[in-house]
Amino acid sequence: xxxxxxDKSFKPYLNKTEIEKAIEKIAKxxxxxxxxKNPLFIAILNGAFMFASDLFKKITISAEISFIKxxxxxxxxxxxxxxxxxxxxxDLFDRHVVIIExxxxxxxxxxxxxxxxxxxxxxxxxxxxxxHKKVATQYPIDIxxxxxxxxxxxxxxxxxxxxxxxxxxxxxxxxxEPLGD
Numbered sequence: 142x143x144x145x146x147x148d149k150s151f152k153p154y155l156n157k158t159e160i161e162k163a164i165e166k167i168a169k170x171x172x173x174x175x176x177x178k179n180p181l182f183i184a185i186l187n188g189a190f191m192f193a194s195d196l197f198k199k200i201t202i203s204a205e206i207s208f209i210k211x212x213x214x215x216x217x218x219x220x221x222x223x224x225x226x227x228x229x230x231x232d233l234f235d236r237h238v239v240i241i242e243x244x245x246x247x248x249x250x251x252x253x254x255x256x257x258x259x260x261x262x263x264x265x266x267x268x269x270x271x272x273h274k275k276v277a278t279q280y281p282i283d284i285x286x287x288x289x290x291x292x293x294x295x296x297x298x299x300x301x302x303x304x305x306x307x308x309x310x311x312x313x314x315x316x317x318e319p320l321g322d
Contacts, residue, residue, distance in 0.1 A: 246277050273289070
C-alpha cells in the first residue's frame, strides 16, 4: 500500500519480515566475531535508532551501546556538509567499536567521522549498515556487516525519514518518482 509523506508518495520496498531476517543474520555474525570482546556499538542518530534497537536486542554477547548524532541530509538530497549535534563521550582507546548506520549513501558522513574515531585508537573499528547505496558512493567505506545493497532510491521508514517524517514506519518504502540529479 502506498503512503503519502508530506508532498511525496512512497511505495513498499522492504517489508518488516525481510528487515528482521537481515538483522538476525547480522546479529549472528557479530555475536560470532565479538565473542569475549565486549564491543561498543555507536549508533548514528537519528536514522539508525530503530535498526540499532532491534539489532542490539539480538546481541547475546556482553556489549555496550552509545549514540552520536551526525547528519548530512535535507529533503531528498545530501547537503554535502556533515553536522555533528551530539558528541561521543566514551573513551574508545583499545576498545572494539562497531558503528551502526541506517544507510550509507555517498559515504561522506562516515568518511568525515571515522578518522575522528581512529584518532582515539580503538583496538578495532567496524561498520554495520542496514542499507548501502553502492551506486551513489563517492567516499568508499568498508562495510563489515550489511543488511541490503540497494539501487539509487530515496527510501523512508524504519528510522529513515523525509524531512523528519516517515521514521515510524515498520517497513522501508521507496519514493515513487525517480530521484532527480
